[in-house]
Amino acid sequence: MGIDQALIDHNMVDVLDVEPSSRKRRENEVSNMIGTTRTRENDPIIIQMESKENNPDDGFSWKKYGQKLIRGNPNPRNYYKCTFIGCNVKKHVERGADNVKSLVIAYFGNHEHDAPVINNWSGSSMSQDPGNPSVRKATFIPLVSL
């Protein structure tokens, strides 16, 4: 829960310093996490990272429903929607205008369901929450813990 907590704690955090070595990651996809940004609890969550993949698997199933070229960014932005029944969480994915390595993911809304497939979310950070059911509910960790 480190990241999510950080999101809430640093409500207006700009850049979250995350050490790559502190969490398991697939060297092949995510090389380094830059940080997360969230201006408000109800606002979209912006996640910035460095990745070779254009869409790292975050544990949920997304269906692409659009792609647009955004001004100020030579790279197209992709629009995804959660395929879970009854879940209308959306996500925008775009690459940095200058850094093709940097990936910016924006999440709109929170998943009110559990991840369809438990990948191994970096181990066991959230596997146990005996006295924290509320945390279990909002299993929305936009962190690429591959």
Add this chain to the structure above:
DNA sequence: CGATTTTGACCTGCGC
């Protein structure tokens, strides 16, 4: 065969 991706068109909000 079902689900997902692709691509263009369409719609809406904002600024001038």
Add this chain to the structure above:
DNA sequence: GCGCAGGTCAAAATCG
């Protein structure tokens, strides 16, 4: 009121 930019939809095509 018009034009621009961004966001969404939908039909066809593709993949597993």
